[in-house]
């Protein structure tokens with residue numbers, strides 16, 4: 294069964310998702326199906342989504358769901374750990390790494406407030422697996438002032454994402470206005486969908502341009 298089928302046929306605890314998100318989920322998290330994975334869900338909600346991730350990812354997956362609401366503790370089971378805390382609290386995030394080890398994938402479906410989204414990303418991104426995936430959903434809130442967003446507002450995660458496109462390409466910026474850093478050398482892809490941002494990491498990114506082939510077949514361009 295596809296993840297989307299699991300969602301639309303769900304009769305268990307409620308899951309709160311937009312239909313088009315499933316295209317991104319299957320595309321970026323599909324590689325973890327059936328594999329050992331530590332999957333961090335920020336925002337447990339009603340507990341249905343962590344059940345969905347568990348069923349889809351399979352018996353080797355460890356789902357770690359965090360929420361600020363203590364009522365979510367009841368959603369724990371043999372594959373789902375729930376920890377109560379604030380997604381913007383670095384000490385709390387570090388306690389998850391201390392307890393569960395390296396996190397492979399993150400889905401941020403928490404408060405959707407820009408300060409919280411940024412705090413979680415800034416703490417976790419460089420600490421997740423070197424081939425990890427970091428997804429942030431419901432980023433329509435990046436355009437909404439009540440979530441600390443707004444078009445052109447530097448606090449907006451979508452504005453930050455636009456700037457990070459330059460960080461991703463920093464090796465090619467000749468005027469020194471963008472300096473290559475950890476993000477440049479550890480990020481293989483940034484993908485944007487309506488309301489979803491995705492960052493994918495790779496441990497070694499071979500960026501050396503080469504021309505390989507029979508040199509006699511070369512044309513000038």
Ligand SMILES: C[S@@+](CC[C@H](N)C(=O)[O-])C[C@H]1O[C@@H](n2cnc3c(N)ncnc32)[C@H](O)[C@@H]1O
Pocket residue numbers: 307308309310334335336337338339340341342359360361362378379380381402403404409
């Ligand atoms: C949209 S719901 C999550 C829905 C769930 N992932 C699903 O797909 O059905 C957002 C959750 O984030 C939690 N939340 C809000 N602020 C938070 C914060 N600062 N840290 C952690 N969780 C937070 C809320 O309590 C709520 O349960």
